Amino acid sequence: MSTVTRKRYLIAAVALGLATAAISVSAATADPSGAPTPRALNGVGSDTVQGVENALANAITDGSGTKLLGSWDATGSATITTVPGNAACTITRPNGSNAGRNALENSLQANDGCLQYARSSSLNLTSAAPVPLTYVPFAIDAVTYAVTSGSNVPRQLALTDVKAIYHCDPNYVGTAPNYSLKVLLPQAGSGTRSFWESTVGITDADVVAGKYACISDKFNGQPIEEHDGRVLDNNSIAPFSIAQYIAQSSNTITDHRGQAVLGTIDGLTPTVENGNFGVTREVYNVIPTSKVGDPQYASVFVGPSSKVCTNVTILNQYGFATDPNCGSTASHT
Incomplete structure (x- = not known):
């Protein structure tokens, strides 16, 4: 034609x-539930990757079997509380990649310990972040x-x-x-x-x-x-x-x-x-650049042997293809 x-x-x-x-x-919600509360690494943002991130959060543990990730859905209740007992950690639920990044930036600037990473289905390096961020691809x-x-x-x-x-x-x-x-x-x-x-x-x-x-x-x-x-x-x-x-x-x-x-x-x-497929994109976990070398962040997000990158079965179950650049820290604000 x-x-x-x-x-x-x-x-x-x-x-x-x-x-x-x-x-x-x-939309249904699947916010973190069960021990520990709070999780060591709490993240918000993209709707696209929340399902696979929720599954990863249930699968990824430290050496003692303690879950590390707390992945909060993009939609649901108007607010979320990532750290109980900390008033600063009750925030408007971030819906989308940009909202997740902004919430992470706000938390890092305030140094309140409420958020440690953000989910993103796009790469946003057009402007410098108030706190340097690294976009770590995972699928x-x-x-x-x-x-x-x-x-x-x-x-x-x-x-x-x-x-x-x-x-x-x-x-x-x-x-x-x-x-x-x-x-x-x-x-x-x-x-x-x-x-x-x-x-x-x-x-x-x-x-x-x-x-x-x-x-x-x-x-x-x-x-x-x-x-x-x-x-x-x-x-x-x-x-x-x-x-x-x-x-x-x-x-x-x-x-x-x-x-x-x-x-x-x-x-x-x-x-x-x-x-x-012809129109492809990487999806990312966004972390503070200062934490790239932190053992806890690195074990979960950084490098091809990280816990996120090695959970290939979960990535594929949720429809994502494996990324040869999984865990790369080359993209940062």
Whole structure:
């Protein structure tokens, strides 16, 4: 199919217009429970990697069998308390990679001992952190677009087509104010949002400023949580982590796919071998640079023999591919 034919097909198909059904969006929590309280290393942030991090937190122990990681979910109660008895450690629950990083920075600046690391599904080295941070990769994910099983959007697109959609090209999405295609992004602060924006060649500043008027990050007036296919109708499109899709489809984590199915980009079908997919990314644990050599941090996060990197079975169970750079400390603010 030529690019022109594909454009005509897409805009004609989405013009059929199917109504959106009301959906109640919720999320389950799996915050740390059981001894010890608190954990030695408490982390917050990315929704994309919280499931695999929760599993790692239950598996990783020190020499005496004591659990080391406390991984707090991105959604749930409004606040969390990472260290009972310390008022400073009751904070607004950070939702997303940027929120997790910011919470970690705040804790490190205050030296309150509330947070020791953050989960991130994107690399953010654009500005120096108040406290130097190191992004330690631990697995590979891939991201594609999701549509419904009965979508009017083609299930196979070139990356150039996906970019055109997210640039609100009228040949693909129709014209204002009633766009034929609903172009969706997850909530502000999401690592998947920033990664997808980079992939399709747009900036968050332009999105926020309304340059791309066909794009929305709201569903029924509420922010869209990443990897929640229940916000999709037959005329919408959204980015979706392949690892998340795999883990949800096997009920390894809560299934929020709804009618979502994954699209194929440039002829590469998204499968469990997501490390070979065209649009890949590393996912990270963000730690204070000053702690890279600390024995406890290093044993968990740093180097290919670290506890995170050697738990390959868990990484694969949650849909992630192994990362040859696992444990590297090369990326830092």
